[in-house]
Amino acid sequence: MATPLSLEDEYVKNFIANRSLDVDNAYINILDDLLSTLQSLYTGPVMIVTPNFLNLNLNLITEKIKQTTKPQYVSNAINFVSSRLTENQPRPDETLKQDKMYLQLKNSINDSNFELPTENAIPNDDNITNLRHILKDLNRRKEVPKSQATYQCYLMGKVLLSLKNNQPSRVEFLKCVKNDVLYSKSYTYFLIDFYLLCSNYTKLRTVSFPIRTIMRNFSFIKKSIPRDAPFWM
DSSP: OOOOOOHHHHHHHHHHHHHHHOHHHHHHHHHHHHHHHHHTTOSSSOEEEOTTSOEEEHHHHHHHHHHHHSOEEEESSSSTTTOOEEEEEOOHHHHHHHHHHHHHHHHTBOOOOOOSOOGGGSOOSSOHHHHHHHHHHHHHOTTOOHHHHHHHHHHHHHHHHHHHHHSSOHHHHHHHHHHHHOOOHHHHHHHHHHHHHHHHSGGGGGBOOOHHHHHHTHHHHHHHHHHTHHHHO
């Protein structure tokens, strides 16, 4: 028979579960929960006295943390109901994470010899069949060393751009990509944008960095690299 969880363990279990669903609000939610538990003991704000006899207003602390860390959203369309909401500006904690990520990206540059096909091996012609074969071949090389994964994505972006430019329509282009390599529309266009950025900043194609992290932070990276252009050339 399983041992019942203590109240403390229940709090921890619930916090872990909430964090996996909503990491941005999990910490605030547990503070709110603890405050609501304590509130019954107070007629006003929840106050504690420190060992040096200073009063701390826990309600005020929680509210200030909320104001500092909550997302600030704006609509990117005139019709608010049908628009997609985006953050107006990064939260302070998000900015710190992005700065740390960018430093890690810079530190991951390497000079490994690549076993993948060189860029010169990829044609710039309008042979769609040939380009589709190359894309499928690159996609099959999923187990490349970590040091080569970014360069592989760079090459795939080049192939995808050539395919896009030589297909009769965007719909036909995306249909071929979906059929050949199962890439989503967002991932397909990210790879093209990544190739174009790497074409201007050559060291970016040599980083040993998770491509999903680059994709998730791509807007930030695209703004940061030009400011740091001599480093990336």
